[in-house]
Amino acid sequence: MSEITSSIPLQINPDLQEERDKASFNVTELTHIIYGGIEKTKKRKRLEKLLFSDPFFQEYQNVRAFGSRSEYYAASVKKSTKIFKLRRQHKWTDEEYETVLDICHDDLALTLHHTMFIPALERLATEDQKSKWLTLAKQYKIIGTYAQTELGHGTYLQGLETTATYDPQTREFVMNTPTLSAMKWWPGSLGKSSNHALVLATLIISGKKYGMHPFLVQLRSMDDHKVLPGVRVGDIGAKMGGNSVDNGYLILDNVRIPRNNMLMKNAQVSPDGKFVTRGPSKANYATMMLIRVQICTMAYQVVSSGATIGIRYSAVRRQSKLDPQDREPKILEYQTQQYKIFPGLAMSYAFLFASRSLTRKYEEAFAEIQRGDFKSLPELHCLSSGLKSFCSEHSVRQVEIIRQSCGGHGYLNAAGLGMLVNAAAPMITVEGENTVMYLQLARYILKRFAGAMSGQQLDGSTSYLSMDPATYVCPVMSETDCRNLTALCDIYRYRSYMTVCRVARQVQHDMESDMPQHVAINKNLVDLVRAAKAHSYYIVVKDFVEGVDALVASAPVIKVLRTLCCFYAAHGIAEYSGDFLESEAVGLHQLKWIKNLQVSLLGEIRPDAVALVDAFDYHDITLSSALGCYDGNAYERLFKSTENDPMNKEEVHPSYYQYLKPFMEEMNKSKL
Numbered sequence: 001m002s003e004i005t006s007s008i009p010l011q012i013n014p015d016l017q018e019e020r021d022k023a024s025f026n027v028t029e030l031t032h033i034i035y036g037g038i039e040k041t042k043k044r045k046r047l048e049k050l051l052f053s054d055p056f057f058q059e060y061q062n063v064r065a066f067g068s069r070s071e072y073y074a075a076s077v078k079k080s081t082k083i084f085k086l087r088r089q090h091k092w093t094d095e096e097y098e099t100v101l102d103i104c105h106d107d108l109a110l111t112l113h114h115t116m117f118i119p120a121l122e123r124l125a126t127e128d129q130k131s132k133w134l135t136l137a138k139q140y141k142i143i144g145t146y147a148q149t150e151l152g153h154g155t156y157l158q159g160l161e162t163t164a165t166y167d168p169q170t171r172e173f174v175m176n177t178p179t180l181s182a183m184k185w186w187p188g189s190l191g192k193s194s195n196h197a198l199v200l201a202t203l204i205i206s207g208k209k210y211g212m213h214p215f216l217v218q219l220r221s222m223d224d225h226k227v228l229p230g231v232r233v234g235d236i237g238a239k240m241g242g243n244s245v246d247n248g249y250l251i252l253d254n255v256r257i258p259r260n261n262m263l264m265k266n267a268q269v270s271p272d273g274k275f276v277t278r279g280p281s282k283a284n285y286a287t288m289m290l291i292r293v294q295i296c297t298m299a300y301q302v303v304s305s306g307a308t309i310g311i312r313y314s315a316v317r318r319q320s321k322l323d324p325q326d327r328e329p330k331i332l333e334y335q336t337q338q339y340k341i342f343p344g345l346a347m348s349y350a351f352l353f354a355s356r357s358l359t360r361k362y363e364e365a366f367a368e369i370q371r372g373d374f375k376s377l378p379e380l381h382c383l384s385s386g387l388k389s390f391c392s393e394h395s396v397r398q399v400e401i402i403r404q405s406c407g408g409h410g411y412l413n414a415a416g417l418g419m420l421v422n423a424a425a426p427m428i429t430v431e432g433e434n435t436v437m438y439l440q441l442a443r444y445i446l447k448r449f450a451g452a453m454s455g456q457q458l459d460g461s462t463s464y465l466s467m468d469p470a471t472y473v474c475p476v477m478s479e480t481d482c483r484n485l486t487a488l489c490d491i492y493r494y495r496s497y498m499t500v501c502r503v504a505r506q507v508q509h510d511m512e513s514d515m516p517q518h519v520a521i522n523k524n525l526v527d528l529v530r531a532a533k534a535h536s537y538y539i540v541v542k543d544f545v546e547g548v549d550a551l552v553a554s555a556p557v558i559k560v561l562r563t564l565c566c567f568y569a570a571h572g573i574a575e576y577s578g579d580f581l582e583s584e585a586v587g588l589h590q591l592k593w594i595k596n597l598q599v600s601l602l603g604e605i606r607p608d609a610v611a612l613v614d615a616f617d618y619h620d621i622t623l624s625s626a627l628g629c630y631d632g633n634a635y636e637r638l639f640k641s642t643e644n645d646p647m648n649k650e651e652v653h654p655s656y657y658q659y660l661k662p663f664m665e666e667m668n669k670s671k672l
């Protein structure tokens with residue numbers, strides 16, 4: 001009788017325990033740093049316990065893995081409503097609620113209600129409008145979404161075709177979708193969940209267009225959720241990932257809404273049809289900026305959960321031989337495996353510090369904006385556009401590398417990595433497609449560079465553009481200098497300066513050769529994106545270095561973070577060595593030293609790798625991975641996961657009777 005069972009051992013896999021025993025630092029201390037202090041860690045743990053003591057959350061994993069699209073959506077609606085009810089029951093603060101959403105991560109069907117609808121009302125509505133709709137939205141008496149993108153246009157907001165025409169007779173706006181390409185297409189939670197939508201439409205008064213403005217439109221009856229007259233709405237179909245969310249389409253046919261349903265914080269239409277604006281023309285773009293900032297934090301969560309799965313699995317998976325006399329090693333021993341996974345580990349900490357710094361800047365600027373001071377808006381728009389693109393691009397790419405590093409098992413849904421990659425992939429597209437957002441940053445950098453050239457003193461993230469490049473000497477003079485974080489940061493800064501300088505001069509040269517500006521820009525788009533990427537890389541390295549320098553922590557924690565920071569910076573230089581050489585930020589000698597350092601740091605990180613991912617402290621249900629579970633019993637959990645597979649429900653699958661049996665009978669009867 002076989003002894004193979006699918007029960008999960010109670011003890012931690014000894015291979016993983018061995019890793020934990022040899023950590024050089026206190027994991028709990030680092031966890032507190034990551035979550036912002038001991039109280040916050042405790043609170044998060046309490047919330048996790050409360051949520052996950054409900055068996056629904058375990059069952060939900062099965063529906064997610066094996067349910068149909070419709071079942072998954074339904075379970076996710078249930079999950080959303082459960083969380084909403086718990087919020088009310090326990091009177092969670094906004095911060096506690098955000099923590100719960102982090103714990104439950106990406107796949108709430110009603111996600112847009114809290115990620116965009118409520119923040120948009122907060123940013124775009126007047127106080128009066130807030131007291132009505134924000135209150136209703138926060139109490140879930142209305143469920144809404146943010147409907148901006150259309151079938152024909154997502155990026156180019158000036159191209160949006162949905163119209164809101166003011167009718168002064170009735171004091172209403174008439175909402176219309178004039179063409180096929182004008183239909184709203186993509187908004188999350190629109191297809192089936194929302195009864196209201198914040199529709200971004202071109203305002204028209206007396207035949208004149210006044211740009212894009214937000215209008216609150218009721219879509220479904222509050223009694224029976226039936227679609228209201230003049231509204232056509234539905235789901236846009238299955239996607240690569242995120243299938244619990246009903247991204248939808250919306251067609252409006254002469255739908256009339258009261259004048260007061262235009263959110264009028266930034267611009268007003270008076271009853272007699274007069275248009276007045278307040279603040280800069282891009283004030284209505286405020287919600288997008290918030291989400292761009294949040295995407296940087298999501299990118300941290302994505303890459304850190306990927307690294308957790310990859311490293312824990314690599315510490316329990318044994319394969320092949322290193323020492324012919326010894327047993328098969330953990331795959332984590334292979335330098336190539338470390339080379340695949342440790343960049344994701346270092347990136348996690350880099351993005352933690354970068355997203356923290358960006359969030360702080362956003363909060364400061366938002367407070368200023370609330371007071372009517374918009375001076376930090378351009379800098380923040382460009383910083384958030386660049387970092388949103390950089391963090392999403394790098395995290396998604398890195399998690400896919402980690403998935404590959406887990407061999408065959410990484411390809412199973414039960415590994416959690418494929419789902420993570422597919423769920424995270426849209427970060428590259430949403431809230432501004434990455435290339436387009438990099439170009440927003442590039443445009444800003446070019447202007448600032450031109451300012452510096454004409455003697456302006458720059459401040460903020462681009463202040464280094466006023467440096468004198470003639471004074472640059474590569475600060476790495478010896479192999480030991482390579483470990484100097486400030487020196488590494490200077491190298492990034494100079495690479496960025498030179499990349500910006502080169503493209504700025506090229507654009508200027510092209511324009512001076514009588515090329516129209518738009519032709520000159522398009523001819524240099526690739527280099528403009530390169531410049532934006534170089535600048536973003538510099539900012540991330542700088543935030544990491546400054547973040548570690550400012551930490552108040554024990555010596556072992558600081559030491560391990562400095563090692564990671566050094567590896568992150570050295571790895572980037574080695575990976576993009578062509579750019580660093582071309583810009584003469586490093587010479588061949590320095591590059592060789594930095595590459596040596598990059599590889600030797602793999603060995604230094606190795607003993608702490610498991611502890612460094614343990615510090616992220618992800619709950620097993622949040623990670624949703626048989627390979628990355630805290631106890632390291634990956635094989636048992638993989639086998640256990642097959643129990644829930646509907647394919648294994650019957651010993652003989654119905655398709656046998658329907659197709660295979662008759663086919664076999666036919667084959668057996670055949671004379672050929």
Ligand SMILES: CCCCCCCCCC/C=C\CCCCCCCC(=O)SCCNC(=O)CCNC(=O)[C@H](O)C(C)(C)COP(=O)(O)OP(=O)(O)OC[C@H]1O[C@@H](n2cnc3c(N)ncnc32)[C@H](O)[C@@H]1OP(=O)(O)O
Nearest residue numbers: 105106154155156157282285301305381423424430431432
């Ligand atoms: C264990 C844990 C596991 C965790 C797993 C987590 C998994 C997470 C997965 C998450 C996946 C997905 C996330 C889900 C959330 C989805 C929400 C998505 C919602 C949306 O996508 S909403 C739609 C967003 N749409 C956009 O972003 C459109 C992008 N386009 C634009 O923003 C603009 O069109 C533009 C490209 C910026 C151009 O604007 P415009 O045409 O108006 O340009 P102009 O040339 O007239 O003006 C440019 C001028 O304006 C300045 N400017 C532009 N934008 C702003 C701004 N926001 N603020 C301030 N200033 C702005 C610009 O700088 C120019 O200034 P200048 O003239 O140069 O001085």
Ligand SMILES: Cc1cc2nc3c(=O)[nH]c(=O)nc-3n(C[C@H](O)[C@H](O)[C@H](O)COP(=O)(O)OP(=O)(O)OC[C@H]3O[C@@H](n4cnc5c(N)ncnc54)[C@H](O)[C@@H]3O)c2cc1C
Nearest residue numbers: 147148149153154155186187188426429430431432433435
């Ligand atoms: C999962 C998901 C959820 C979403 N949720 C919402 C939502 O809730 N609400 C909402 O309103 N929208 C939502 N969207 C839409 C999303 O915001 C848009 O898809 C996004 O802004 C990109 O726009 P696009 O699709 O028009 O891309 P396009 O602009 O068509 O991009 C296609 C290509 O064209 C290039 N390109 C376009 N313009 C330029 C340019 N000026 N310069 C150089 N290259 C250019 C891009 O780089 C890209 O390579 C969602 C999308 C997804 C995938």
